[in-house]
Amino acid sequence: MKLTVFHCRQCGTVHFPARYRCPHCGAADWEEQVTEAGTVEETTVVRHRLGAQPGEDVHLATVRTTAGPVVIARLDGAVHPGDAVSLELDDAMRILARA
Numbered sequence: 712m713k714l715t716v717f718h719c720r721q722c723g724t725v726h727f728p729a730r731y732r733c734p735h736c737g738a739a740d741w742e743e744q745v746t747e748a749g750t751v752e753e754t755t756v757v758r759h760r761l762g763a764q765p766g767e768d769v770h771l772a773t774v775r776t777t778a779g780p781v782v783i784a785r786l787d788g789a790v791h792p793g794d795a796v797s798l799e800l801d802d803a804m805r806i807l808a809r810a
């Protein structure tokens with residue numbers, strides 16, 4: 712599925728995730744925008760999850776979407792800060808980033 716961000720029609724700022732009112736101007740007038748790509752800002756590895764098996768480390772990245780907001784995405788493969796990635800949602804509505 713595609714990742715959607717929320718563009719405020721009043722002031723033009725773009726937010727993710729959805730909010731009831733725009734934190735910038737207070738309006739509740741949103742336009743949904745699909746964003747399919749971004750740039751990796753930072754990566755991290757979560758190694759100590761409860762119940763995780765060895766080798767089940769979760770690789771995460773903060774990704775600046777082309778629409779503006781920064782999202783946290785699970786990584787499919789090795790990426791590094793500055794890399795361009797594609798973004799989508801999996802069945803559990805988690806954001807996936809692919810190099």
Ligand SMILES: [Zn+2]
Pocket residue numbers: 719720721722723724733734735736737738
């Ligand atoms: Zn606004």
